[in-house]
Amino acid sequence: MYRDGARKSIWQEVVKKFTAHFDQEPMYDVAIIGGGITGITTAHRLQSAGKKCILLEAHNIGFGTSGGTTAHINDFFDTTFKEAISKFGLDNAKLLKEAGREAVNFIAQNVLRHNIDCDFQIKDAQLFALDEKQEERLEAIVDGAEQVGYSMKYINKIDFPFLFKKAALIKDQAQFHPLKYLNALGTFFTVAGGQLLEDCTCISHEEQEEYVRLETTLGNINAREVIYATHTPPGLNLLHFTTAPYRSYVIAFHLKTGVYPEILGYDLSDPYHYYRTHIVNGKKLLIAGGEDHKTGHAEDTGACLSNLEHYCREHFPVDTVAYSWSSQYYEPVDGLPSIGKLPGSDGRIYIATGFRGNGMSFGSLSATILSDLILSGSSKYEKLFNPSRFKPTAGFTAFIKENATVVSDIVMDKITMEHIDSLGEIRSGEAKVVRLDGSAYAAYREQDGKIHLLKSTCPHAKCEVRWNNAELSWDCPCHGSRFNINGQLLNAPATTGLPRVEPDG
Numbered sequence: 343m344y345r346d347g348a349r350k351s352i353w354q355e356v357v358k359k360f361t362a363h364f365d366q367e368p369m370y371d372v373a374i375i376g377g378g379i380t381g382i383t384t385a386h387r388l389q390s391a392g393k394k395c396i397l398l399e400a401h402n403i404g405f406g407t408s409g410g411t412t413a414h415i416n417d418f419f420d421t422t423f424k425e426a427i428s429k430f431g432l433d434n435a436k437l438l439k440e441a442g443r444e445a446v447n448f449i450a451q452n453v454l455r456h457n458i459d460c461d462f463q464i465k466d467a468q469l470f471a472l473d474e475k476q477e478e479r480l481e482a483i484v485d486g487a488e489q490v491g492y493s494m495k496y497i498n499k500i501d502f503p504f505l506f507k508k509a510a511l512i513k514d515q516a517q518f519h520p521l522k523y524l525n526a527l528g529t530f531f532t533v534a535g536g537q538l539l540e541d542c543t544c545i546s547h548e549e550q551e552e553y554v555r556l557e558t559t560l561g562n563i564n565a566r567e568v569i570y571a572t573h574t575p576p577g578l579n580l581l582h583f584t585t586a587p588y589r590s591y592v593i594a595f596h597l598k599t600g601v602y603p604e605i606l607g608y609d610l611s612d613p614y615h616y617y618r619t620h621i622v623n624g625k626k627l628l629i630a631g632g633e634d635h636k637t638g639h640a641e642d643t644g645a646c647l648s649n650l651e652h653y654c655r656e657h658f659p660v661d662t663v664a665y666s667w668s669s670q671y672y673e674p675v676d677g678l679p680s681i682g683k684l685p686g687s688d689g690r691i692y693i694a695t696g697f698r699g700n701g702m703s704f705g706s707l708s709a710t711i712l713s714d715l716i717l718s719g720s721s722k723y724e725k726l727f728n729p730s731r732f733k734p735t736a737g738f739t740a741f742i743k744e745n746a747t748v749v750s751d752i753v754m755d756k757i758t759m760e761h762i763d764s765l766g767e768i769r770s771g772e773a774k775v776v777r778l779d780g781s782a783y784a785a786y787r788e789q790d791g792k793i794h795l796l797k798s799t800c801p802h803a804k805c806e807v808r809w810n811n812a813e814l815s816w817d818c819p820c821h822g823s824r825f826n827i828n829g830q831l832l833n834a835p836a837t838t839g840l841p842r843v844e845p846d847g
């Protein structure tokens with residue numbers, strides 16, 4: 343698998359392995375960790391600006407969320423301008439609007455300048471309210487947009503088969519094939535002299551006076567500056583308390599009628615559904631997403647996928663479902679991403695995370711912000727997205743709430759863990775965390791009877807993992823580390839897997 347789950351996403355037909363050619367330099371200008379849209383775009387930009395860069399990716403380019411995204415490119419965000427005004431003030435909300443436009447233009451210009459064949463298309467978008475509550479929300483969204491000078495206009499027809507109360511049109515959004523885009527940028531990065539190391543996990547960092555030493559699975563690497571484009575960094579950091587991992591579900595299907603909505607679409611349910619089309623092997627598919635929940639907090643993740651399919655079948659003439667998958671995104675407690683210097687570091691380490699469902703834009707914007715910070719020492723967005731901005735003011739209630747669940751997750755799972763006397767009690771197809779002979783295990787028995795036994799305690803913050811039956815993974819409910827059935831690490835912030843245990847007999 344070339345993705346952090348057992349299901350194949352629609353983009354994975356074009357996974358590219360970059361050949362490892364590692365002539366290690368004694369010192370790099372910048373080491374970028376993480377080969378998703380954030381890491382690749384930043385590495386490409388810094389290398390093009392003359393910096394000597396190395397990019398480290400634990401698996402392959404696009405292994406993380408960028409390979410499981412739906413790749414709408416927007417300049418409006420899950421955090422609405424109305425919310426931004428109320429939390430950060432009108433001027434900051436206007437700056438957010440500017441940031442969004444800059445991000446969309448940045449991707450469009452990259453595609454144009456480098457002639458990247460990535461199915462990039464400018465598309466309009468429709469936001470539609472399905473009930474009265476959503477209608478109120480839409481009115482607030484449009485009002486907030488008006489206040490910051492962002493154009494949204496009410497329309498009385500939509501391209502989606504829903505009975506709607508009210509709808510708005512947003513012009514000049516975009517979509518693309520994320521992996522084709524990343525493969526191209528990765529290639530340009532290496533052609534420009536950048537080193538791209540796949541299958542290399544960064545385990546930890548040690549800050550020296552003049553540089554940072556990275557401990558990696560391929561040895562130590564020194565760089566004057568380091569960027570974590572991994573959502574959250576290894577170890578324990580303020581960001582693990584201000585950013586929470588969520589799962590979202592996607593299906594891609596053919597329609598019996600062959601008539602597709604040629605526009606981006608979003609309802610205002612909570613969580614909301616999102617729609618776009620894409621052509622694979624000459625056949626069009628409608629891609630629908632939704633059913634989001636906090637990682638490790640859904641009893642039956644398989645049901646999230648089937649609920650989504652059921653919902654789509656109720657509204658669209660679905661023929662066949664060609665792809666279904668889920669992936670992970672990160673919610674910041676105050677609604678804005680964290681892009682800039684890593685809290686608690688001496689100033690040579692940077693982070694970009696908390697993008698909600700807007701990582702195509704924010705990941706790309708991170709490349710410009712982080713490059714500006716490294717190349718010139720400042721960015722006009724540095725205060726707005728400052729990762730150390732969290733004080734017991736903005737988003738504090740949410741801060742307390744997110745962390746209360748982390749504490750209860752750690753404690754409750756250990757107290758309530760089921761005790762078993764033998765592995766024979768795990769039935770075919772069953773997976774659960776159990777205590778056996780005094781130790782805690784994550785046990786999964788395949789349909790053919792084969793059992794996979796792992797130590798169940800996440801190496802990151804010692805929480806117990808929980809089963810994700812949609813992606814056949816063990817997910818940590820505290821900070822979102824994930825592991826496959828063999829214990830191999832799928833998602834940070836853990837940097838090692840779950841130890842595999844050979845069952846007796």
Ligand SMILES: Cc1cc2nc3c(=O)[nH]c(=O)nc-3n(C[C@H](O)[C@H](O)[C@H](O)COP(=O)(O)OP(=O)(O)OC[C@H]3O[C@@H](n4cnc5c(N)ncnc54)[C@H](O)[C@@H]3O)c2cc1C
Nearest residue numbers: 376378379380400406407408411412413414544700701702
């Ligand atoms: C289902 C879904 C749909 C979405 N749809 C949209 C959308 O339509 N539009 C939009 O704008 N956003 C969307 N998002 C959000 C967006 O996809 C993400 O925010 C974005 O892809 C994040 O990119 P990234 O480069 O920061 O992280 P990733 O793509 O996750 O890349 C991080 C990489 O770091 C690597 N890594 C982690 N730890 C280490 C380590 N210690 N050492 C080395 N490598 C490491 C991982 O293997 C991974 O490849 C969606 C998210 C989900 C879950």
